[in-house]
């Protein structure tokens with residue numbers, strides 16, 4: 001099911017896409033929940049309707065907020081995001097639901113287990129310009145450390161309420177947004193991570209992974225530490241910050257991806 005649940009699958013209207021992203025990015029300060037709103041929460045305590053979300057965003061004064069990206073502010077080229085292995089667990093059979101809300105599959109009423117995380121960022125080129133119409137895909141293990149993949153030996157024990165994979169197409173500001181869970185380690189990986197594949201027309205798909213800042217397994221993870229350059233390694237480790245006013249401990253994480261090409265060049 002897309003997020004919010006009554007949104008159109010994958011192709012959210014541009015305006016609503018940016019509303020969602022902006023509200024999440026700006027860590028909106030929202031009024032206390034009414035009793036009715038509280039009753040509308042799902043098991044994770046998350047409000048379930050777009051109307052409520054937009055109303056709260058509007059109340060917080062973020063609708064129509066100017067773009068977070070200002071063209072031309074980058075005097076120098078940005079450091080490229082390091083490419084990392086796709087790994088063996090890109091879903092070999094995509095789920096029926098491939099939208100940007102990994103917590104709810106189709107019309108299910110039971111959400112995935114895990115720490116709710118609002119994961120967002122921008123797809124940029126080396127000049128800092130947003131890349132529009134990039135298809136951003138993510139996949140990650142569930143709260144039991146299991147992938148949506150037939151080669152994962154523990155697949156039968158997977159949390160079927162976790163979508164495991166999601167897609168989002170960027171708009172004019174290059175923004176993407178997912179509602180998912182905080183990634184956790186699994187054998188043999190010691191660092192929780194989210195896999196990314198970014199598809200841009202006319203370019204080879206770009207794969208990388210992002211990691212949780214401060215996670216104890218980061219220093220031993222063989223994929224993360226295969227990035228030799230310390231600055232490049234740091235660039236894929238991001239803060240998973242508690243969201244202000246969240247009563248259920250939601251997190252927000254921002255991961256910008258800089259691609260090494262110049263569209264149209």
Ligand SMILES: [Fe+2]
Pocket residue numbers: 087089189193195
């Ligand atoms: Fe992985």
